[in-house]
Amino acid sequence: MRVGTNGRLRSPGRSTYxxxxxxAGLVSxxxxxxPWPPAWRPQPMKSSYDVxxxxxxxxxxAAAYYLAANHGITDVAVLEKGYLGSGGSGRNTAILRxxxxxxxxxxxxxxSVKLYQRLATDLDYNxxxxxxxxxxxxxxxxxxxxxxxxxxxxxxxxxxxxxxxxAEIKRLAPFLDVSTAARYPILGALWHPPGGIIRHDAVVWGxxxxxxxxxxxxxxxxxxxxxxxxxxxxxxxxxxNGDIATPVVLNATAGWSTLxxxxxxxxxxxxxxxxxxxxxxxxxxxxxxxIVSGTLHVYISQTDRGELVFGASVDPFTSYSMRGSLEFIxxxxxxxxxxxxxxxxxxLLRQWSGLCDMTPDFSPIMGPTPVQGFxxxxxxxxxxFKAGPVSGEAMAKCIASGATPEIIAAFGLERFGEGAxxxxxxxxxxxx
Amino acid sequence: MxxxxxxxxxxxxEATEFAHIGEVAxxxxxxxxxxxxxxxxxxxxxxxxxxxxxxxxHRMGCRRFIRVERHTETNxxxxxxxxxxxxxxEPAP
Numbered sequence: 001m002r003v004g005t006n007g008r009l010r011s012p013g014r015s016t017y018x019x020x021x022x023x024a025g026l027v028s029x030x031x032x033x034x035p036w037p038p039a040w041r042p043q044p045m046k047s048s049y050d051v052x053x054x055x056x057x058x059x060x061x062a063a064a065y066y067l068a069a070n071h072g073i074t075d076v077a078v079l080e081k082g083y084l085g086s087g088g089s090g091r092n093t094a095i096l097r098x099x100x101x102x103x104x105x106x107x108x109x110x111x112s113v114k115l116y117q118r119l120a121t122d123l124d125y126n127x128x129x130x131x132x133x134x135x136x137x138x139x140x141x142x143x144x145x146x147x148x149x150x151x152x153x154x155x156x157x158x159x160x161x162x163x164x165x166x167a168e169i170k171r172l173a174p175f176l177d178v179s180t181a182a183r184y185p186i187l188g189a190l191w192h193p194p195g196g197i198i199r200h201d202a203v204v205w206g207x208x209x210x211x212x213x214x215x216x217x218x219x220x221x222x223x224x225x226x227x228x229x230x231x232x233x234x235x236x237x238x239x240x241n242g243d244i245a246t247p248v249v250l251n252a253t254a255g256w257s258t259l260x261x262x263x264x265x266x267x268x269x270x271x272x273x274x275x276x277x278x279x280x281x282x283x284x285x286x287x288x289x290x291i292v293s294g295t296l297h298v299y300i301s302q303t304d305r306g307e308l309v310f311g312a313s314v315d316p317f318t319s320y321s322m323r324g325s326l327e328f329i330x331x332x333x334x335x336x337x338x339x340x341x342x343x344x345x346x347x348l349l350r351q352w353s354g355l356c357d358m359t360p361d362f363s364p365i366m367g368p369t370p371v372q373g374f375x376x377x378x379x380x381x382x383x384x385f386k387a388g389p390v391s392g393e394a395m396a397k398c399i400a401s402g403a404t405p406e407i408i409a410a411f412g413l414e415r416f417g418e419g420a421x422x423x424x425x426x427x428x429x430x431x432x
Numbered sequence: 433m434x435x436x437x438x439x440x441x442x443x444x445x446e447a448t449e450f451a452h453i454g455e456v457a458x459x460x461x462x463x464x465x466x467x468x469x470x471x472x473x474x475x476x477x478x479x480x481x482x483x484x485x486x487x488x489x490h491r492m493g494c495r496r497f498i499r500v501e502r503h504t505e506t507n508x509x510x511x512x513x514x515x516x517x518x519x520x521x522e523p524a525p
Contacts (some may be wrong), residue, residue: 258479269475271454272504317452320481320505327448360475416475417468 018213021124039205040212045219048245049077051399052237053252054224054260056080057089058200058385059377060252061207061218062392063399068214070393071400076216077246078208079239081223085204088254091354092385093277093311095290095301097134097195099161101150104410105363105424106157108390111407113194115389116203125206127198128304132289134195135172137339139184139295147190154192164191172289175340183338184295195290197301197309200385207392227263227374234264234373248399250375255320255355257378264374268365269416270357273314274321275382276328278351280343282306296335307349310336314356314382324351356382361421366395366411367404375399376413435507441494453487455479456499481505485512 019025019037029036051067053060056078067073080086096116098109120127138144147163154161166178169189178186212218219241226238227249236245251260261268287302297313312332315325329351337344358381359365365379377395380387394408404412410422435447460473478484485501502509 256481258477259481267476268479269477271477271479272481317447318454318479318504319507321507417471419467419471 018209021126039209040218043217043219045077045222045239045241045244046217047243048236049217050075050246051077051248051250052244052246053078053250054237055087055252055254056084056204056208056218056220057087057252057254058085058204058207058388059089059254059380059391059395060250061204061211062388063250063252063377063395064216064218064392065207065211065214066393066396067400068211068216071396073396073400074215076211077244078211078216078218079222079224079237080218080220081240083220084208084218085201088354088356088380088384089200089204089388091277091352092200093299093301093309094197094200094385095134095195095299095311096129096198096386097192097290098159099134099136099150099154099190099192099195100424101146101153102363102422102424103153103157104422106154106159108407108411109387110157110159111393112387112390115393116198119203119206119389123206123210125202125209127202127206129196129198130304131194131196133172134192134290135169135292136190136192137169137176137186137291137293137295138188138190139186139293141187143294144188147188150190159192160194161190161192163188173287173291175286175342176291177339177341184293197290197303203385203388207388224260224263227260229264229371229374232370232372234371246373248373248375250377250395250399252377252395254357254378254380254384257357257376261369261376261378264369264371266369266371266374266376266413268357268376268378268413269360270365270379271318272320273317273356273358274319274353275312275314275356276324276332276351276353277309277311278329278332279303279310279349280308280346281349283308283346291339293335293339296338298332298335298339300336300339308343308346314358315353320355322353322355324353356380356384358382360416362424363422364391364411365413366391366408367398367413369413435509437488437498437500437509438511439490439493439496439498441496442490445490445493447488449490449492450488451491453489453497456485456487483510 060078064076064078098113100106138147151161151163170178223240228235234249253260258268258270282305290301292299299311301309357379359379366377394405397405436444439445483503489497
């Protein structure tokens with residue numbers, strides 16, 4: 001396997017791993033019934049690595065991929081206690097957007113959307129990114145003001161966002177009830193054309209495949225049980241499958257980020273909340289955009305298969321439990337019907353929940369910690385998936401260069417001690 | 433899943449009647465701490481996966497604060513241990 005200077009795979013030969021995905025390959029293998037090789041290779045665990053990444057989700061795998069592709073650091077292990085994408089990466093509602101409130105947030109998520117736009121080409125993997133546009137509804141003068149604020153910050157940062165009125169909203173999403181008689185009348189919306197949805201599993205698998213092809217070891221069903229720190233430096237990690245010596249550990253977990261940081265002796269300003277979501281039976285395509293209502297705590301999109309995916313805000317109390325609740329589904333259904341009364345007869349297929357690490361300012365925690373060699377990419381709240389590529393890119397640069405890149409400089413752990421918070425609650429609390 | 437919280441005044445009531453205030457943290461003397469210590473109190477949390485001692489507010493009931501112990505993985509609630517000299521659902525100071 002050869003890697004080009006831009007980090008992309010150069011057309012591998014017939015027997016090279018991994019197989020190059022193409023239309024011709026699809027036809028050829030369809031006709032010959034030749035099986036596809038696995039997308040990533042299981043490797044025996046070594047006793048030492050240059051870098052150990054805890055968490056095999058989009059953040060951990062993206063960091064591993066960019067370490068290898070952009071910085072040539074390939075002696076990397078990704079440890080995942082379950083299967084790849086079994087945490088937040090497989091439980092989110094797969095919405096991408098960059099219409100945040102603070103300039104730091106807008107710049108950061110805009111970079112992520114740009115990386116997502118070319119991800120299918122970079123990874124040679126169809127991630128099914130559909131930039132169908134993203135509508136954040138305003139039901140009060142106060143939220144309309146916030147939408148205007150966000151739109152202006154976005155425009156200054158070069159991100160396409162605009163406030164639109166009910167007539168335009170009705171044109172974009174005819175099934176929305178924009179009448180003034182509604183309990184929560186729709187006064188306007190923040191229209192963000194670059195937003196959309198993506199296939200979240202494909203993003204995880206694509207990064208795993210790209211990282212594995214460049215020599216990264218991926219160890220599933222390997223739980224980290226301890227982190228060895230001596231003299232203020234990371235020395236290694238203990239796992240359910242044996243010990244690993246390493247000078248660098250990246251905590252790229254969600255939900256369990258406190259527990260992993262505790263192993264290194266780093267206290268986090270994080271509280272873990274479950275977030276529940278649900279999906280309906282498939283129906284014909286009728287919803288062309290992503291619909292978000294912060295007031296009603298709901299976001300709605302229609303998948304390529306026709307199912308409606310509903311997300312919400314986090315549960316009302318902290319927990320590591322991932323059980324669904326009836327109160328949630330009742331409230332969610334009521335809120336969805338408030339927006340789209342025509343959906344009364346649509347049946348729910350299932351509900352699930354994932355764990356969200358909420359920080360006091362609704363911004364992530366990225367970069368080095370007081371323990372040398374222990375890096376964090378955590379505190380991703382309810383907005384971690386959409387930041388996967390840029391986080392991986394930035395954390396890879398941070399680890400490789402030893403300096404914090406400008407794009408994540410505002411998100412360091414030290415900001416809580418300095419009181420320099422990056423308040424994103426206005427755009428991140430429910431807005432997906 | 434129904435979670436019952438032992439309110440000292442109203443008896444066991446559903447968690448949906450309460451607002452979750454969060455884990456119990458000792459507030460340092462604002463006049464004696466450094467800004468960094470004060471911010472630690474404001475922001476840093478133990479966030480354990482297991483038993484934790486926390487405060488809830490009975491907003492749809494007696495509107496008083498209570499203290500309970502809850503297991504954050506199973507959401508099981510148990511009385512505050514007798515060793516701590518407290519009753520189940522004893523009001524928070």
